Amino acid sequence: MTAFDINLLDKSLGEIARDLPGASAVFFKHGMNFCCKGHQALANSIHEKKLDVEEVLEQLNQLIPAESADFSEKFVPNDELINHILERYHEVHREQLPELIRLAQRVETVHGRHPECPTGLASFLSDVEQEMEAHMQKEEQILFPMIQRGMGGLAKSPVAVMRMEHDDHGESLARLEQLAHNFQLPAEACNTWQALYTGLAAFKEDLMNHIHLENNILFERIDNYLGGH
Template sequence: MMPISLDMTVRTIAADLPGAAELFRRAGINFCCDGHVRLAEAALAAGLLPDSLLGDLQELANAAGRDAPEDTAALIDHILFRYHDTHRAELEWLIPLAQKVERVHGGHDMAPAGLSDTLIALRDELTGHMAREEQVLFPMMRRGGTEMIAHPIQQMRHEHDGAARLLKSVEHVTHSLSLPEGACGSWTALYTGLRKFVDDLVTHMYLENSVLFPRFDAAGRA
């Protein structure tokens, strides 16, 4: 379970806790440009009681990973089929749709300028990252781990940080996935798809960072 405190920044919480980004969006809390703000300050600025917001986030933390398989091999399979395959499939249509929206609505004040480039960078980052997990790290885990497993786990955590920075860019260029009044069907479909993709990727990284990776101790054994 991820511990949440009022001293944490909203940026950190949104990047690490599944569901937090959507909760912040609904509350009107900007966790991208103003992401350095402490949770307590962000709550007050949004007209919310800090303890109430903290309680909502703690409920998310309590639920995070609850439905993930307990068996390590089953959890790996879940990550592969629920997240790896899904990310690949969704980016295949999100990128051209983002390019279309940028091209057609480039003159609009709310246009997501640079979104397609960010998604391409994210696709390239994830392509290599997921391949390294599938070809190196996960097979090591299925065999029970070795003393050499600490390095690839550290590398995967580092790459997760890079992906989180790109997700922050997605939130920035889309104005926290805010649609303008009268947005067309393509723009609406793009942001609907992005909202799912972003939340999925945060959940994916959480399951690895907080559930799967800690199963392997310093000696490399599950």
Template sequence: MSMLDRTLAQLAQELPGATAIFHQYRLSFCCGGEHTLREAATKRGVDVKEIADALSALPGVAKGAKGVDTLSDADLIEFILNRFHKVHREQLTELKRLAHRVESVHGDNPACPHGLTEFLHHLALELEQHMQKEEAILFPMLIQGEGGMAGGPMRVMMAEHEGHVQELARLDELTGGCVPPEGACNTWRALYLGLKAFVADLAAHIHLENDILFARNLKGAFHG
């Protein structure tokens, strides 16, 4: 079935990031998501192909790069910046919006993830500070071939990675393992789908940096 002929509810529940695009084009997907993408876009008077292209470009649809371990440091860093740093910023912005909506509307539901919006806000700040340090200090050193002198900064980043992973345990506690309750609305389901995608992306991000980019540079780094 073509993406255009799938309902907004289906796309919101199956495609992480779709809700941000629907929000951008003011397409209602929560309790009015029974319309197909084609129908909803036509009714709203927006370009159907433009929305479909935006959905097709989402990380969950687009194919990731193959053989990233063979890329040069500069090319691997460019891949990390575009596929993970940029995407995390977009993901967390949308996840905070969805979490706030769920907490506001379903606060009386025993399964409501109370405190999730605040947690995501805190996590986004920490991750933003971390990524900015990589972008401003560490990555330029590696691109310039100065990995041998970057042992200290790389180990600091790896320690922060471990902290991020440990914090995600709190996410499981707040959301019950990101399993939506029976009868959950489309926004709630989209939120948990997006959280699962974010966690998977963060794990892949950390793996690329720790086990490929940093590992090969640490081999030649000065110890001190």
């Protein structure tokens, strides 16, 4: 194992996902929570998930030569990062959830007697939509304007609240996946059922990346804010 490998094991999931473009996809594939549990060390997460250390490190090391200017870069200005979050995630979630609710309602209506039907999913998604809408409005109307005006010190308290709500979103994702049987389709699943689970998987990945950008990059800057602009 190289010295870099050893150092990587000591780094947090959030740090790695932030600093190494493509790492978030590796973590997502292995079910490693790099957003809400971003402070967990890679070594601890590998142990918790009972993963092969060498396999995970090899996949991460393959990313090191790659160059990328995506929004995982820690030097993207706050205004640019916030605008990206609004366009790529807030707007997208507002499109995703109504469609997922519609699909879930259809599947539950048509396949309600099937033993693998995601019973209760539509109602749960409706609750998630309401919670996320309230959360995003707080960011859009209060927190993000404070950050954009350079009010980093005053933003620390709202950031702490948003982090707690992100933890709630993480628990919601776990419950969503449970209701949807880990997105495993029955052999005879219709096109609507297939579209639902494909959409749910995309929503989960988007929300995890969304929370990662806020918790491990934007909010980290506020946590470390010492004054000034």
